[in-house]
Amino acid sequence: MRLACQLEESAGGGRVFSGIQPTGVPHLGNYLGALENWVSLQSQFPSVLYSIVDLHSITQPQDPALLRSNILDMAASLLACGIDPERAILFQQSQVSEHAELSWILGCLTTMPRLRHLPQWKMKSKQKKDGSVGLFTYPVLQAADILLYKSTHVPVGEDQVQHLELAQDLARIFNNHYGDLFPEPAALLSCTRKVKSLRDPSAKMSKSDPHTMATISITDSPDDIALKVRRAVTDFTSEVTFDPEARPGVSNLVTIHAAMARMGVEEAVAQAAGLDTGAYKRLVTEVVIQRMTPIREEIQRLRADPEHLEEVLSQGSCRARELAAPVLREVRQRVGFS
8 A cells, every 4th residue: 555645745747636525615624634735735746636526425315406505615615725726627526427437347346345344334334224325336436536537646534545445456457457557546645633523522523513513614703713612622631731642622722723823733732831721722713713714705705606616617527527538438448348
């Protein structure tokens, strides 16, 4: 398994692909764990594709009107966070039909036991008791998303590494069957620590968390951010230290502070010297509001012009199809369809 900390990845060649589901506006954990890194990758690689993966989203029931709105919310959020359509191809997955066709072909090279042991199927099918076929084959579509563009690097979280290993396996299997075509994509693991729930620091921050105080959305108002940070779970020790095992709540605030202020954890702890946790929460609040306010305001501006967002996605889909179509033509020829 090829891994790299993306901040150490040298610029030069290669192509980056990553996708995000349109589940509404991203939260602080999405921003620090993925989107901030996506922005930096635009200047590190000559070819970068970011997809709003709406085909993946329908593995769970979706309201069509809400899905359409969520796609535009995600497009506005990505643009506001710094994704530049001049430097990256930003597109809607379902508008490039080659994804689905390559997924079928790769699915015919995949065994059911291989998919059954992937962690997300185990977790989500257990929650749902009886997961859909789409949920079961979701990692094959993920592999198709990556291989369709002959991607060389994929930014992933630790929970997605096994899915990327499937993409690497399928590249090898296809190449062995039909001749070399797909590179084996390398994982770019984020160097940013995971942001945890403000109410349960043993769990990661999540949009699906039923507790409204647990998650900071990137469109939260300053008052909302202040309230959520003020109510964040800490402990009975007033001094600010970084010890994720013994003091997960306070350590989560230090992680947020360090990441939002673009400093190391040690420097964040040093800035907290002499502050009790109440005063430190006010400091963290100020830093988060300072970083998030311009993003929130830009999302509001972009969402007021849905036609512009639709045009950005349409142009991105055209550019993505220009890359995808010749690859799929080659796949079809090698498989024997043409």
